[in-house]
Amino acid sequence: MNDKFLSISRRTRSTPFTSRVEASGVKAYSVYNHMLLPTEFVNFEDDYWHLCEHVQVWDVSAERQVEIKGPDAMRLAQLMTPRDISSTQDLQGKYAPLCNEHGGIINDPIMIRHSAERWWLSIADSDVKLWAQGLATGFGLNVEVFEPDVTPLAVQGPKAEELVARLFGESVRDIRFFRGEMLKFQGQVMYVARSGWSKQGGFEIYLNNASLGEALWDKLFELGKDLNVRAGCPNSIERLESGLLSLGNDFDDSNNPFECGLDQYIKLDADIESLSLPALRKLAGQHKKQLMGLFFNQKITIRQPNLTVDGQFVGELTSQCWSPRYRKQLAFAMMNRDYLENHSTIEIEGQIAQISDLHFSVEALIQRGE
Amino acid sequence: MNDKFLSISRRTRSTPFTSRVEASGVKAYSVYNHMLLPTEFVNFEDDYWHLCEHVQVWDVSAERQVEIKGPDAMRLAQLMTPRDISSTQDLQGKYAPLCNEHGGIINDPIMIRHSAERWWLSIADSDVKLWAQGLATGFGLNVEVFEPDVTPLAVQGPKAEELVARLFGESVRDIRFFRGEMLKFQGQVMYVARSGWSKQGGFEIYLNNASLGEALWDKLFELGKDLNVRAGCPNSIERLESGLLSLGNDFDDSNNPFECGLDQYIKLDADIESLSLPALRKLAGQHKKQLMGLFFNQKITIRQPNLTVDGQFVGELTSQCWSPRYRKQLAFAMMNRDYLENHSTIEIEGQIAQISDLHFSVEALIQRGE
Numbered sequence: 001m002n003d004k005f006l007s008i009s010r011r012t013r014s015t016p017f018t019s020r021v022e023a024s025g026v027k028a029y030s031v032y033n034h035m036l037l038p039t040e041f042v043n044f045e046d047d048y049w050h051l052c053e054h055v056q057v058w059d060v061s062a063e064r065q066v067e068i069k070g071p072d073a074m075r076l077a078q079l080m081t082p083r084d085i086s087s088t089q090d091l092q093g094k095y096a097p098l099c100n101e102h103g104g105i106i107n108d109p110i111m112i113r114h115s116a117e118r119w120w121l122s123i124a125d126s127d128v129k130l131w132a133q134g135l136a137t138g139f140g141l142n143v144e145v146f147e148p149d150v151t152p153l154a155v156q157g158p159k160a161e162e163l164v165a166r167l168f169g170e171s172v173r174d175i176r177f178f179r180g181e182m183l184k185f186q187g188q189v190m191y192v193a194r195s196g197w198s199k200q201g202g203f204e205i206y207l208n209n210a211s212l213g214e215a216l217w218d219k220l221f222e223l224g225k226d227l228n229v230r231a232g233c234p235n236s237i238e239r240l241e242s243g244l245l246s247l248g249n250d251f252d253d254s255n256n257p258f259e260c261g262l263d264q265y266i267k268l269d270a271d272i273e274s275l276s277l278p279a280l281r282k283l284a285g286q287h288k289k290q291l292m293g294l295f296f297n298q299k300i301t302i303r304q305p306n307l308t309v310d311g312q313f314v315g316e317l318t319s320q321c322w323s324p325r326y327r328k329q330l331a332f333a334m335m336n337r338d339y340l341e342n343h344s345t346i347e348i349e350g351q352i353a354q355i356s357d358l359h360f361s362v363e364a365l366i367q368r369g370e
Numbered sequence: 371m372n373d374k375f376l377s378i379s380r381r382t383r384s385t386p387f388t389s390r391v392e393a394s395g396v397k398a399y400s401v402y403n404h405m406l407l408p409t410e411f412v413n414f415e416d417d418y419w420h421l422c423e424h425v426q427v428w429d430v431s432a433e434r435q436v437e438i439k440g441p442d443a444m445r446l447a448q449l450m451t452p453r454d455i456s457s458t459q460d461l462q463g464k465y466a467p468l469c470n471e472h473g474g475i476i477n478d479p480i481m482i483r484h485s486a487e488r489w490w491l492s493i494a495d496s497d498v499k500l501w502a503q504g505l506a507t508g509f510g511l512n513v514e515v516f517e518p519d520v521t522p523l524a525v526q527g528p529k530a531e532e533l534v535a536r537l538f539g540e541s542v543r544d545i546r547f548f549r550g551e552m553l554k555f556q557g558q559v560m561y562v563a564r565s566g567w568s569k570q571g572g573f574e575i576y577l578n579n580a581s582l583g584e585a586l587w588d589k590l591f592e593l594g595k596d597l598n599v600r601a602g603c604p605n606s607i608e609r610l611e612s613g614l615l616s617l618g619n620d621f622d623d624s625n626n627p628f629e630c631g632l633d634q635y636i637k638l639d640a641d642i643e644s645l646s647l648p649a650l651r652k653l654a655g656q657h658k659k660q661l662m663g664l665f666f667n668q669k670i671t672i673r674q675p676n677l678t679v680d681g682q683f684v685g686e687l688t689s690q691c692w693s694p695r696y697r698k699q700l701a702f703a704m705m706n707r708d709y710l711e712n713h714s715t716i717e718i719e720g721q722i723a724q725i726s727d728l729h730f731s732v733e734a735l736i737q738r739g740e
Contacts, residue, residue, distance in 0.1 A: 004378065007372075028377045029375075030376070130500045131500035133501060134503065134505040135505075137645060138506070138508015319379075
């Protein structure tokens with residue numbers, strides 16, 4: 001926790017849940033997509049343990065939706081990503097990097113198909129709407145691109161399914177990962193999906209009527225009292241333990257999907273019209289950097305993001321936290337592949353870090369004795 | 371000042387000046403273009419008086435540059451704005467709303483021409499780079515669009531010219547408003563313009579080498595000691611008194627330039643290729659809302675942005691502050707023009723506000739006895 005305040009104004013938009021977030025004792029925010037994103041309630045560590053054991057309600061309104069609507073919606077959506085989304089079903093979401101024609105990552109949303117002519121991009125922190133609008137204008141596509149009145153409220157943690165079932169009914173238990181249903185709250189039909197920015201399980205309720213925000217929040221707290229429900233937020237400890245990436249922290253548009261370990265989402269021979277695929281075909285295997293996980297047995301706060309060995313730059317730290325569960329310092333770093341060829345450790349500020357692949361599971365590493 | 375902390379991470383980018391801003395006792399930040407923007411040092415009011423009387427150094431790195439470079443740079447720049455920029459000279463800046471084909475305002479940068487083939491858009495808080503890239507891709511333009519290593523440092527206040535002359539030489543005194551020169555600091559040539567987001571006068575130094583940030587800051591403080599130089603930042607009191615608009619606070623892409631009183635920048639019969647001009651020709655005079663200034667003789671904090679009279683919505687508050695100089699509460703509001711036709715005041719929370727046009731000068735209003 002630093003000790004600087006956030007100046008809040010109309011530009012750092014509040015959400016339909018802000019009054020409840022404040023009443024729940026939020027201590028800190030970030031600004032994400034020009035909107036308040038809560039980041040801390042009790043403290044990172046206490047928030048972390050509670051998330052892993054109980055159920056939390058997260059105001060993730062800042063996870064804005066970019067709606068693409070019209071006859072050319074499917075075409076524009078596919079142009080934006082190298083992932084083949086042609087087989088996506090209605091109400092299904094797919095994690096998909098958006099890439100420009102150089103292969104640089106613009107954003108990494110969940111792309112949710114409502115119908116072939118109506119998509120939502122549930123975005124990380126960059127103005128995808130502007131990119132999509134620019135492409136639509138330039139290519140002369142028959143689509144509208146806009147930000148609808150949709151503010152996701154996430155319910156996360158091991159008891160999330162129970163709480164969401166109490167609210168929307170038992171059918172939610174049958175929703176598979178990244179699938180959703182249109183469900184009703186106070187007469188309003190909204191998209192509810194099994195998704196969320198943690199690996200503790202849970203749902204996201206895509207509230208589509210801001211005036212119901214406080215009622216939805218209050219209902220979840222009323223129904224979840226015996227489940228020990230609390231206000232929460234994406235938690236950096238849980239995120240690093242789970243290997244979840246963050247645009248702007250771990251990568252940006254100077255990086256391509258191969259550098260970020262997102263190869264699995266790209267079929268180079270896919271027969272799709274995607275802006276980035278031609279560039280990515282050339283880049284495949286040629287990338288010089290790779291996002292990796294580091295872990296230390298000691299608590300250490302790395303002050304200098306540039307990592308050097310014998311005075312040579314070998315990588316850049318992108319995220320770090322102390323894991324109270326594993327008693328290890330975890331970090332992500334964009335490492336030179338040259339270095340990785342011959343090294344599985346790196347010394348930073350006098351401490352040795354193990355280097356693992358990005359999708360490291362701390363538990364697996366510990367079991368392997370690393 | 372609210373009491374919520376800002377969570378700072380790599381995503382909320384720090385600047386070449388952050389170490390000095392922190393050492394100068396910054397109390398609060400906003401996040402602007404994914405970057406830290408200082409908002410308060412001593413307190414708003416003290417910062418305000420000092421700005422109006424002395425000279426301040428502002429870290430406005432968050433005022434990012436979008437560089438458009440290549441044979442089609444001029445064409446793309448003009449497509450993005452309805453303002454005729456064809457006569458812009460090298461090293462001249464022009465304030466210009468960027469509008470989409472519906473006339474909605476995407477941003478309101480200073481567009482700086484380095485040459486016909488190289489423009490900088492010195493932007494407010496939205497990812498103009500993505501819009502420009504989308505347009506360039508869609509239209510197949512021969513340009514590169516990127517964010518260069520440029521971090522403006524503003525020197526603002528009545529003694530700013532003296533301080534900048536001490537640093538760069540007497541020639542800066544001849545630079546006219548929104549004009550600039552290429553000047554040298556420690557051997558590095560950079561753009562220095564008479565501009566800045568206050569009406570207290572001053573310059574912006576477009577540092578183009580991040581490694582010189584601390585040296586540039588320190589030199590200004592060394593040279594400005596007897597001028598009572600201090601660290602500062604865009605000040606909301608000064609901004610409202612001066613009638614300066616803020617994207618995201620006072621308007622967004624749901625607004626057009628007429629609603630914002632920016633008519634003067636648009637010649638409807640200009641013979642230019644601009645995406646928005648066809649729509650704006652139809653919108654001219656048809657707009658239903660108008661951004662206006664409000665002022666109260668009493669201190670009042672308006673809690674509800676929606677302004678109603680007899681239960682009818684008549685406008686929306688966008689910004690407000692207490693002016694310690696005029697002992698008046700100032701506000702901007704997007705008002706229904708229907709209401710404005712018959713009213714020059716509005717009662718809000720039991721207090722009467724005078725309504726003035728946007729470019730109100732509090733001094734002028736007081737002289738007119740309003």
